[in-house]
Amino acid sequence: MTQYYSDIINNYFLESNKILTGEKTAENSLRRYLINTSGCRIPYINPFDKTVLKYYKYVPPHMCSDRKPLIESNQTSIRIVKSELKNYDVKNIKELLCGYVEFSVNNKIQQQQVKKSYDYENRKRFHSFEDSVNIYSEFIQVLCFYEMKKIYEDFHTFIIPKKAKFEIDPIKKTKRDNDDDNSExxxxxxxxxxxxxxxxxxxxxxxxxxxxxxxxxxxxxxxxxxxxxxxxxxxxxxxxxxxxxxxxxxxxxxxxxxxxxxxxxxxxxxxxxxxxxxxxxxxxxxxxxxxxxxxxxxxxxxxxxxxxxxxxxxxxxxxxxxxxxxxxxxxxxxxxxxxxxxxxxxxxxxxxxxxxxxxxxxxxxxxxxxxxxxxxxxxxxxxxxTMKDLLNLNNFKEENLNDRILKTRKDRGISLFLPIPENRTCETAGIGVSWCTCNQIKKISIGNRNVKKAVQVSVKYINSLLKNYNRCAKLKLSKILSASLSSTNEDLVIKSKNKISDFIVSFLTEPGYGKFESTVRHLTDINKMSVVGHVARINSYGDESKCIFNENLKLYCFCI
The missing domain is CATH 3.40.720.10 (Alkaline Phosphatase, subunit A)
Structure with a gap:
C-alpha cells in the first residue's frame, strides 16, 4: 500500500468524527445502514474497505510542463512573468515580442484564423505589449516570439459585461422584489x-x-x-x-x-x-x-x-x-x-x-x-x-413552509428545504429499479434456473437493439459472472408465491467479451421475465464499436 493511501486511511479513521462524513460518522460506522428509513435502507460502506482498496493506486500530480506559464492573467489584464524568461531561453529581452489575438467562439472566420499556426510573419490582428496590458475581449490567444521564432502559445478568458438578451417587465420586477421580505x-x-x-x-x-x-x-x-x-x-x-x-x-x-x-x-x-x-x-x-x-x-x-x-x-x-x-x-x-x-x-x-x-x-x-x-x-x-425555491425567499417563511409540506409530500421532486417523507421509496422518488440503492441485495447461485433465464432474456434484449445494424455481431452468452436478488422486503428468500422478483445479473458475451449488468423482473404468477431499465456495460468497449455512431448502442455493438 502506498504512503499516500496509508495517510488518507489513517486520517479517515482518526479524524472522521470531525471532518469526513458529518456528525453521524462514528454512529454510522457501527451500524449496518447509512440511510435507515421505513422506505429506504442504504448500507453503510467504509470508503477504504479491503474489498475495494486493492483497486486504488497513487497517481502522482501530473506535470503539464517543466516550465511555468510565461504569461499570466488576472481579472482584467495579462502580464509577462519576467522571472520565467530564463526558462524559455530568453537572454535579450529586446528580441522578445509578445502579443495577443482577440477572437469570438461564435465567429467561424476568426476561429479559422486562430486555428492557423501563427508564425512571426503571419501576425494579423496581433496586439503586441511589453509588460502588461488590459484586455477588453472575452477570449484571447497569446503568443510570444523570440528571435523571430514562436516560443510560447496559450489562451485566456475574461468576463466582459454583456447586454441582457431580454428586458424584465419593470412592473413585474418591482412586484417580485416587493414580494420578498428583504432585498437579500x-x-x-x-x-x-x-x-x-x-x-x-x-x-x-x-x-x-x-x-x-x-x-x-x-x-x-x-x-x-x-x-x-x-x-x-x-x-x-x-x-x-x-x-x-x-x-x-x-x-x-x-x-x-x-x-x-x-x-x-x-x-x-x-x-x-x-x-x-x-x-x-x-x-x-x-x-x-x-x-x-x-x-x-x-x-x-x-x-x-x-x-x-x-x-x-x-x-x-x-x-x-x-x-x-x-x-x-x-x-x-x-x-x-x-x-x-x-x-x-x-x-x-x-x-x-x-x-x-x-x-x-x-x-x-x-x-x-x-x-x-x-x-x-x-x-x-x-x-x-431546491433551485426553484430560491427564486422567492418568502418560500422559507414558517407559515409558507407548513402550507407547502402538505402539497408536496407525494411529488417526485421535493425541495430540500422541505421535509422529505420518512417513508419515501425509490418508486415515489422517481428512481428506476436498476438505479435504486434502497433495495436489499442477496447473492444467489449463478446456477439458479431463474438466473439462467434472466441472463438469456438480457442477451436477447441486447440483440433486439442491434437487429437493424448489420455491422454489429449477434452476441452470445459466454459466462454468467454473478447474480443477486433485489428486494424491498426483509425476507430475501426466493419463494414461488412471490408475485415479483427482481434479479440483478452480470454476464460476459462474445465476441468481444463485453461485461454487462441488468435487472430482470420476474412476474412469478404468469412466469414472465423482462429487462427493467437498461442493460449496463461495466467494462470499456474501446474501439470495438467504432463502426456505429449511435452513442447508446456503442455500449453493445461489436463491429464485424
Missing part, C-alpha cells in the same frame, strides 16, 4: 465533477474535503442518481491547438496548465466579477476530463478544487451564495464496478451544499429540514426543486 437574495454556484461518487471523492480529494468540512456544508448521504457564458467551443479550440498529454479521449493539459485549472480559473473570474459588481447570478461549471473514465486520476483535481474553494472563502462569496459541489454518478465501468461497493457507488453521486450563516439563522426551520434530509433518500429532482 442568494446567487447559486454549482461546481460539478463528472463520474465521481461520494466515496471516491473522500478517497481522491482529501485536501479539498478537509477544507470544505471546516465550513460545515450539508452532505447528502442518500443522494441517488435520474447561459450566457459558456466555454464549450472555447475549450475545443484550446484542445486542438495546445492540448497535450492525451489519456484515452481526454487531455490532461492545455499548454502549461492542467485542464481542470482552465475551467476553474474561468469559474473563479466569473464569480468574482459578479460578486464585485454586486450582481446576483446562477452559474454551472462541470469538470469532466480527469474523472469520467478513471478511478484514480481524480486525485489530480484535489489541489485545483481546494484553490477555488479557498478563493470563495477569502473573497466572502459564501456570504451571499448557495454553493453546491456535486456529481452526476459514480464510475460506470472498470474492475471496481464489479464489486458490491462499486455498484452502489455508481448510483450514489456526491452532493454538498453550503449556505450563508445569515441564511441559516434567519430561516431556521427550512435549514433544519435540509439537515434532516441529509439522511434520507434524495435525487437530482429534489435539487431542481
Amino acid at each position: 437574495k442568494l446567487s447559486v454556484i454549482i461546481l460539478g465533477v463528472d463520474s465521481l461518487s461520494r466515496l471516491n471523492y473522500l478517497r481522491q480529494m482529501p485536501k479539498t474535503n478537509e477544507f470544505i468540512r471546516s465550513h460545515k456544508p450539508f452532505e447528502f448521504f442518500g443522494y441517488n442518481k435520474p447561459t450566457d457564458y459558456h466555454l464549450d467551443k472555447y475549450m475545443r479550440i484550446n484542445e486542438k491547438l495546445i492540448g497535450n498529454h492525451l489519456i484515452g479521449v481526454s487531455y490532461y493539459c492545455l499548454g502549461n496548465r492542467f485542464v481542470t485549472d482552465f475551467l476553474l480559473d474561468y469559474a473563479n473570474k466569473f464569480i468574482l466579477n459578479m460578486t464585485y459588481s454586486n450582481k446576483k447570478y446562477w452559474s454551472f461549471f462541470w469538470a469532466t476530463a480527469l474523472t469520467h473514465d478513471y478511478l484514480n486520476v481524480p486525485s489530480n483535481n484535489d489541489m485545483s478544487f481546494l484553490k477555488i474553494f479557498k478563493s470563495l472563502v477569502n473573497n466572502n462569496v459564501l456570504n451571499n451564495s448557495m454553493v453546491i459541489l456535486m456529481s452526476d454518478h459514480g464510475l460506470r465501468w472498470g474492475s471496481i464496478r464489479e464489486t458490491f461497493s462499486g455498484r452502489l457507488e455508481e448510483h450514489m453521486p456526491l452532493l454538498l451544499i453550503f449556505l450563508p450563516d445569515w441564511f441559516k439563522k434567519k430561516y431556521k426551520t427550512a435549514v433544519k429540514y435540509m439537515r434532516e434530509n441529509a439522511y434520507k433518500l434524495t435525487t437530482h429532482f429534489d435539487l431542481h426543486e
Whole structure:
C-alpha cells in the first residue's frame, strides 16, 4: 500500500468524527445502514474497505510542463512573468515580442484564423505589449516570439459585461422584489465533477474535503442518481491547438496548465466579477476530463478544487451564495464496478451544499429540514426543486413552509428545504429499479434456473437493439459472472408465491467479451421475465464499436 493511501486511511479513521462524513460518522460506522428509513435502507460502506482498496493506486500530480506559464492573467489584464524568461531561453529581452489575438467562439472566420499556426510573419490582428496590458475581449490567444521564432502559445478568458438578451417587465420586477421580505437574495454556484461518487471523492480529494468540512456544508448521504457564458467551443479550440498529454479521449493539459485549472480559473473570474459588481447570478461549471473514465486520476483535481474553494472563502462569496459541489454518478465501468461497493457507488453521486450563516439563522426551520434530509433518500429532482425555491425567499417563511409540506409530500421532486417523507421509496422518488440503492441485495447461485433465464432474456434484449445494424455481431452468452436478488422486503428468500422478483445479473458475451449488468423482473404468477431499465456495460468497449455512431448502442455493438 502506498504512503499516500496509508495517510488518507489513517486520517479517515482518526479524524472522521470531525471532518469526513458529518456528525453521524462514528454512529454510522457501527451500524449496518447509512440511510435507515421505513422506505429506504442504504448500507453503510467504509470508503477504504479491503474489498475495494486493492483497486486504488497513487497517481502522482501530473506535470503539464517543466516550465511555468510565461504569461499570466488576472481579472482584467495579462502580464509577462519576467522571472520565467530564463526558462524559455530568453537572454535579450529586446528580441522578445509578445502579443495577443482577440477572437469570438461564435465567429467561424476568426476561429479559422486562430486555428492557423501563427508564425512571426503571419501576425494579423496581433496586439503586441511589453509588460502588461488590459484586455477588453472575452477570449484571447497569446503568443510570444523570440528571435523571430514562436516560443510560447496559450489562451485566456475574461468576463466582459454583456447586454441582457431580454428586458424584465419593470412592473413585474418591482412586484417580485416587493414580494420578498428583504432585498437579500442568494446567487447559486454549482461546481460539478463528472463520474465521481461520494466515496471516491473522500478517497481522491482529501485536501479539498478537509477544507470544505471546516465550513460545515450539508452532505447528502442518500443522494441517488435520474447561459450566457459558456466555454464549450472555447475549450475545443484550446484542445486542438495546445492540448497535450492525451489519456484515452481526454487531455490532461492545455499548454502549461492542467485542464481542470482552465475551467476553474474561468469559474473563479466569473464569480468574482459578479460578486464585485454586486450582481446576483446562477452559474454551472462541470469538470469532466480527469474523472469520467478513471478511478484514480481524480486525485489530480484535489489541489485545483481546494484553490477555488479557498478563493470563495477569502473573497466572502459564501456570504451571499448557495454553493453546491456535486456529481452526476459514480464510475460506470472498470474492475471496481464489479464489486458490491462499486455498484452502489455508481448510483450514489456526491452532493454538498453550503449556505450563508445569515441564511441559516434567519430561516431556521427550512435549514433544519435540509439537515434532516441529509439522511434520507434524495435525487437530482429534489435539487431542481431546491433551485426553484430560491427564486422567492418568502418560500422559507414558517407559515409558507407548513402550507407547502402538505402539497408536496407525494411529488417526485421535493425541495430540500422541505421535509422529505420518512417513508419515501425509490418508486415515489422517481428512481428506476436498476438505479435504486434502497433495495436489499442477496447473492444467489449463478446456477439458479431463474438466473439462467434472466441472463438469456438480457442477451436477447441486447440483440433486439442491434437487429437493424448489420455491422454489429449477434452476441452470445459466454459466462454468467454473478447474480443477486433485489428486494424491498426483509425476507430475501426466493419463494414461488412471490408475485415479483427482481434479479440483478452480470454476464460476459462474445465476441468481444463485453461485461454487462441488468435487472430482470420476474412476474412469478404468469412466469414472465423482462429487462427493467437498461442493460449496463461495466467494462470499456474501446474501439470495438467504432463502426456505429449511435452513442447508446456503442455500449453493445461489436463491429464485424
